[in-house]
Every structure is written in C-alpha cells, then in structure tokens.
Amino acid sequence: MRVVHKDLPLEAIHPQAFQAAEAARCAGEQGKFWEYHDKLYADTPKLGAEELKSAAKDVGLNVPSFDQCFTSRKYRSAVQKDVNDGAQLGLTGTPAFFINGREISGAQAVGRFFGDHRRGVKPGEIGSVAMEQPTAIANHQASARFWVLASCRSGCCSAAAAFWGANKQALGLFHDDGIYTVVAKALSQGDGYRIISLPAAPPQTKYPFLYSYLLSWIWALDSNFPQNIILLKSLNVAILAAIFFVSMVFYRRYFPEAKFAALIFAIVVCTNPVIFTYTDYVISDLLFVMLALIALTIGASQASSSDPRFDVPLLALVTGLACLTRLAAAPLVLAGGLYSFTRRGWRGVAYFIGVLALFLVPWFCGCLARHSHQRIRSMPITLPTILASRGQGTRRRGLVNCGLLWSVMRVIWR
Secondary structure, eight states, X not given: OEEOOOOOOOTTTOTTHHHHHHHHHHHHHTTOHHHHHHHHHHTTTOOSHHHHHHHHHHTTOOHHHHHHHHHTTTTHHHHHHXXXXXXXXXXXXXXXXXXXXXXXXXXXXXXXXXXXXXXXXXXXXXXXXXXXXXXXXXXXXXXXXXXXXXXXXXHHHHHHHHHHHSOSSOOOTTSHHHHHHHHHHHHXXXXXXXXXXXXXXXXXXXXXXXXXHHHHHHHHHOXXXXXXXXXXXXXXXXXXXXXXXXXXXXXXXXOTTXXXXXXXXXXXXXXXXXXXXXXXXXXXXXXXXXXXXXHXXXXXXXXXXXXXXXXXXXXXXXXXXXXXXXXXXXXXXXXXXXXXXXXXXXXXXXXXXXXXXXXXXXXXXHHHHHHHHHHHHHHHHHHHHHHHGGGGOHHHHXXXXXXXXXXXXXXXXX
C-alpha cells in the first residue's frame, strides 16, 4: 500500500492551520513528520508559532534547524500547491480520501476503506491511496468546466439584458453623462481635458479623467453622434460583465468551496437595480464599483496564500485607478494603508503610498496648474475690486481674502 499525504488547511475555520502544515513539513526534514503530525493533533487548540516550536522540542527535533526552516516559510509554496490541488478536486473539508480513484469524504469506519473499494482488485493488491488518481481528477475537472461554463453564460446573460434594456437614442439625461461624453470628444480630438461645449472651453476639474479617457477611445472609433450612443453605453455594459466575474472571485476568497453560492452572489450584485440601471447612463459609477470590488478582493487574500511584495503594490495600483475615476475612493486609500501596514508594517505603507503617488500627484498638480492659469487670466478683472475694498476697512478686506482662500480650497478638494 502506498500512502500519499496532502495538506488542506481550512483557514476559514482554522486560521493557524496553514502555518501548522508548514511546520509539519519542516519536521519531515528531520524524519519525524508523523510524530510531529500526531503531536499537533493531540494539541489542536494550540497552533500558534510558539506552540509549534515547543512541539518540535517535545518530539526531539533539532530546534535551531526547525526554527530556521519554519521562520523562512520554506514550504509555503508546497502547502499552497496542495491547497490548489484540493480546490481542483472540489474538496470542501477534511479528512478526504481517494482509494483507487474513488473518494471517501469525512471520518469513516475502518471497514469502509476495505469494502467497496477493493472490488475488482486482483488478489494481493491493495492499490494506492493518492489524490492524483486519474478518475477522480477527470470527474472534478468536468465539474470545474461546468461551473466555468455556467458562470460565463450567466455573466453574458446579465450583460445582454443590460444592452437590450439601454436607451440607444438618448444621452445627457443625467447631465453628468453629457459632461463625460463632451470631454471624451475633446480628448479624442486632441483638445485636452476640457468641456468644449461651453464658452472658452474651460478645463474639466469636477471629475478625474480615467472614465472620459476610456470613452475617448470609443469616440475615436466612431465619432458619428448620435449613432455612437450605443457604443458609448456599451462600455458600462462591458464593465457590468466584469463586475459579475469579480464578484464571484471576491465571494470565493471567503468561501472557496461555495461555487453555487458565489454564482448566486454575482447574479444578485449585477441585477441589483442600483447597479443594473447605471448601464443606461454614460457615467463612471460602474467603473468605480468594479475597481473598488477588485481592491476588496485583493484585500481578502489570506496572509499565508499571497505574497505581500506583490499584493500591496497591486492594491495601490487599483486604488490609484479608483481615485482617478472618482474621488469617492478616498476611503480606499485609508483602508489600503491600514491593510499594507498589517501585511508589511511601515515598509508596506511606504510601498502603498509611493505607488499611489504615481497616480495622484500628477493629477492634482495638473488641477492646481490649470486653476492658477485661470486665476492669472482673471486678475485684470478682479484686481480693481480687491484694491477698492482696501478703502472700506479691514473687515471688507478680510471677507474678500477669505472668499479667495475658500475658492482655492474648493478646487484642491475637487
């Protein structure tokens, strides 16, 4: 009989199980995997780092060598590979056994292991116990393909319903969608980030530019208005489909085994009237929702199953894009900073702020530069009024200065 042991730490209910699996592999380096394994099961409630090191001493391991192996997380990728194999097989709990390609789930009587599973085996053969049995993998791969297909069909149906229900003849009813569209036209024509439908084509400083920039590519593809309204609205339809799949990933970060529940969750998110109706308006809300949901999905990563060297900068990247979509993403900046601190301490916060600054600093500097340019152009008109106020006492002068300060603060805030 050949026995193959695989790790499947269920962190949702046992937060310290992953590091315990790593520790057991470190014990295996010294030939005492099973002794250490049995010791941990005898003290299941105590699986903290100190308890794991104490257990190594109790079973007679070389403690310095064990500490070096455990602290370096030498076997993190190996344990994660086992977790991925278990997910591929559709396992939702432990213990789980595969005997001759047939699955036995949960704790069972001994007779169950030597009953039906020995049928068809030649005399003298017991077979092998392994998760890599071809029949089991084939069955679960078929199940995985079914869920992928079901998810794709559901997401496409949601997008098709939104496309069908959109008003393909009207744009600008929400006012802001008119602004986004006009600015997109200006960008596509090389006129800059300006509202070219207004006199003097003033710069647009109410909203960040990312959504209008995406629309400008659609406008460049087809500049025939109003025939291109349906293409402009198709952007939000595509974003709705993306929200569907991101919602599934987000849900399964917390409940990896809940495939059907994740599908229902995504359907509920996308058919929510608050979300669904935004596909009929050319505004940035859906793009912001998608980016915020991606940021939350990154933040839902378990500390043991993701590398902070990558997820912290990735979170900063997505947060920066969200801020360039809507300044309502400000809470994501605070939450991202706290998350980065818990992952890598102050170094993580520095990484997060550094990547985020690459997105936000140029935008805010551009806004201030445009505002300063407008102030300089308007000085010949406003200066006599300010000078005239000097002769009317300190109170009038103070009110004028406060008004100018308030105007500057409003622009910076926007």
